[in-house]
Amino acid sequence: MTTLFIAVLNMSITASIVALAVILVRQFLQKTPKIFSYALWAVVLFRLVCPVSFESGLSLIPTKPAAIPRDIVYSQNPAINSGIGMIDNTVNHTLNSSLPPVNPASSANPLGIVLEIAAFNWLLGIAVLLSYGAVTYFKLRQRLFTATLCKDNIFETDLIQTPFVLGFIKPKIYIPTGIAENELTYIIKHEQTHIRRRDYLIKPAAFLALTLHWFNPLIWLCYLLMVKDMEMSCDESVLKQSGEDIRVGYSNSLLSLSVKRSGLLSPLAFGESNIIARIKNILNYKKAAIWVVVVAIIAVAAVAVVLVSNPQPSAITGEKSSSNEVSGADEPIETIVEKNLSVILSSPQESSNPQDYIKAHQDEYENIKKLGGEEALQYMLAQFAKGNNNDLRGQIMMALCKELLGVRNNVTDQTLSPQEWFSALSIRQEIKLPDFVYAGNDPIEKLVYATEVAQNTNQRGFTVVAPKIFGSYAEGTKLKVFVTTYSATYRLYDKTLSQEGGGVVPAAITYTKDAGGNYVLEEYKRAMDGSYFAKSIRQYCTMPVSGKEIAGLADKILNHYGNYEDIRSLHRENLIKHLQNNQQTDVTLYSRSEEILLKFNSEIAKVQSQLAKLEADSREISLKIRSLTK
Amino acid sequence: MEQTKLFDAEYKFMNIIWDLEPVNSTELSKVSLQKLGWKKSTTYNMIRKLAERGLLKNENATVTSLLKREQAQKYESEALLTKAFDGSLPAFLAAFLQDKKLSRQEAEELQKMIEEATK
Numbered sequence: 001m002t003t004l005f006i007a008v009l010n011m012s013i014t015a016s017i018v019a020l021a022v023i024l025v026r027q028f029l030q031k032t033p034k035i036f037s038y039a040l041w042a043v044v045l046f047r048l049v050c051p052v053s054f055e056s057g058l059s060l061i062p063t064k065p066a067a068i069p070r071d072i073v074y075s076q077n078p079a080i081n082s083g084i085g086m087i088d089n090t091v092n093h094t095l096n097s098s099l100p101p102v103n104p105a106s107s108a109n110p111l112g113i114v115l116e117i118a119a120f121n122w123l124l125g126i127a128v129l130l131s132y133g134a135v136t137y138f139k140l141r142q143r144l145f146t147a148t149l150c151k152d153n154i155f156e157t158d159l160i161q162t163p164f165v166l167g168f169i170k171p172k173i174y175i176p177t178g179i180a181e182n183e184l185t186y187i188i189k190h191e192q193t194h195i196r197r198r199d200y201l202i203k204p205a206a207f208l209a210l211t212l213h214w215f216n217p218l219i220w221l222c223y224l225l226m227v228k229d230m231e232m233s234c235d236e237s238v239l240k241q242s243g244e245d246i247r248v249g250y251s252n253s254l255l256s257l258s259v260k261r262s263g264l265l266s267p268l269a270f271g272e273s274n275i276i277a278r279i280k281n282i283l284n285y286k287k288a289a290i291w292v293v294v295v296a297i298i299a300v301a302a303v304a305v306v307l308v309s310n311p312q313p314s315a316i317t318g319e320k321s322s323s324n325e326v327s328g329a330d331e332p333i334e335t336i337v338e339k340n341l342s343v344i345l346s347s348p349q350e351s352s353n354p355q356d357y358i359k360a361h362q363d364e365y366e367n368i369k370k371l372g373g374e375e376a377l378q379y380m381l382a383q384f385a386k387g388n389n390n391d392l393r394g395q396i397m398m399a400l401c402k403e404l405l406g407v408r409n410n411v412t413d414q415t416l417s418p419q420e421w422f423s424a425l426s427i428r429q430e431i432k433l434p435d436f437v438y439a440g441n442d443p444i445e446k447l448v449y450a451t452e453v454a455q456n457t458n459q460r461g462f463t464v465v466a467p468k469i470f471g472s473y474a475e476g477t478k479l480k481v482f483v484t485t486y487s488a489t490y491r492l493y494d495k496t497l498s499q500e501g502g503g504v505v506p507a508a509i510t511y512t513k514d515a516g517g518n519y520v521l522e523e524y525k526r527a528m529d530g531s532y533f534a535k536s537i538r539q540y541c542t543m544p545v546s547g548k549e550i551a552g553l554a555d556k557i558l559n560h561y562g563n564y565e566d567i568r569s570l571h572r573e574n575l576i577k578h579l580q581n582n583q584q585t586d587v588t589l590y591s592r593s594e595e596i597l598l599k600f601n602s603e604i605a606k607v608q609s610q611l612a613k614l615e616a617d618s619r620e621i622s623l624k625i626r627s628l629t630k
Numbered sequence: 631m632e633q634t635k636l637f638d639a640e641y642k643f644m645n646i647i648w649d650l651e652p653v654n655s656t657e658l659s660k661v662s663l664q665k666l667g668w669k670k671s672t673t674y675n676m677i678r679k680l681a682e683r684g685l686l687k688n689e690n691a692t693v694t695s696l697l698k699r700e701q702a703q704k705y706e707s708e709a710l711l712t713k714a715f716d717g718s719l720p721a722f723l724a725a726f727l728q729d730k731k732l733s734r735q736e737a738e739e740l741q742k743m744i745e746e747a748t749k
Binding site: 146 | 637638639640642665666667668669672675676
């Protein structure tokens, strides 16, 4: 449900941009026949219901098609990527500050809960709108049962005020009783044009698209404008069809209809501004010159193409391929760093502790890290190379550099001054390794390792997996294997390994034998999160073809998940083997928890040695006392 | 009577009954389909509703009207007179005769009716 909601949100964003563009273009088309404005709404409709489109260099859409990533709820740092820096920064900043911190142990972040609630409300809104539409439709139909046939598909009844078309399969025209003969012809022609253009299908379809996006007020506006354009272009079509100049007669019938509707003989009741606009349009109508028509057609076609297609990735400026997500900055890196540094240095003036300054200006500090990233690091290192950076500014730059370098910083001495730190710095270089490859002979293990590595691989480093295979079941041409895999992704800097991510996930993998007799991956079903964990596992513990439940399997998998020491040690083994195979020896694994553990252990060792000394002392003293009392 | 106010559809339906009565209900629904474009269920519903209001009766699948054409016409014209001419018959006639002329026969009929009414 949430993924669907996210897809609709993305569509709404793109559609809104298209809608704004169409509204703008419509202004220019005011003097042209309304059919062109009406045609443009088709693009908006397309964007409202179709989440994908073809890419074209001609596209004028400034945002990416999936500004809200589909897996945002699983991300450690939930962020949107619309391609427009300013929007991304504002939204991501709000996300960071308003949501509770991400718990790396859980598989879905707090944003997921927010989105689930929002998605639920969204469905509720749709239900309300659809029931309203359905109820009004059926109530109207009820009234029309006793309408009497005039001819063909035209019925009349005194229970309605305005003529209209109703019906999806065999649309019928309904006229109120008591309309003069001459006016009747115009009205019937108008409604028949609606039928010819399939408007009785288009309007409900547009309404359905509107219900999907009921939360977006811009789309409501689009619907109202579209209906206006629909009516007016229909009027124009009637005028075009009729031989003589019927403008006056036609306008008169519109007028008398609206008068009847309001029940008063006073001129147009308020709220009927549409009738005014229609009459104005009719009286001003003249057959458009051919060149106007041609120009309008070209304009509409051009607008449609640039709005229907998605932008190609390189078309978006400021796109960085590094892991730093967002860059809306067109400014040179020097400006970004210096600007933010000067803000940080501005207060609090009384303190000489750089941490106080950093704490007082968290945003600017983060800005340098996020917006500046790798470039900012290089800039600051260049500053250190020039020398003379032992002041407060140098302290802050050192703090930033240490954070940006992360594990690549080999200097652990915290007492060094900035320049001293810099001269001791020898940046650990990353050694890029491939993903783990299974070297054994077991055919099932081969398949599983290959699949798990493929499923878990990512750009953040090389991936090692350790699967526990609960069983493999062959049925017909299919093979289904049940595994729980401990996978982790690492980056190697010189001799230090840093873990970038990982997890333990149960899954059911289905393979199909292909023409050559080899098994190829057909379906990879992961256990779901949270409350659906156990249920989803029970659901997938079935035979691959017959779907029969495999007794006891789900329980085995769930029990194992409570204590997976076996795959943890297998993972360690695999990691060591992998490093050895790639000629990497004497590597230490850096992890924050281990660092804390190490520190803790050294503290304990200190206390233990103190205790031992105390014991030795007290023994000496008691010996001395004994010798004295002898 | 409030019940004799007929909607357009009801009036057209009663017209058929007045022309054909007494009429078999199945026959009636066939004619309604042809003349009014109504489904069978619509016709039967209408028969039921009008029977409830006491305007017709449906016994043994035969429909006869209880409200007669003249009564309905009378009601309609009275309503018209009150609404458009404040109940003034002369005013109505004057308006009616503005564009039309009476034939000799019509004038004689009218004369006779006036004599009867003022007796």
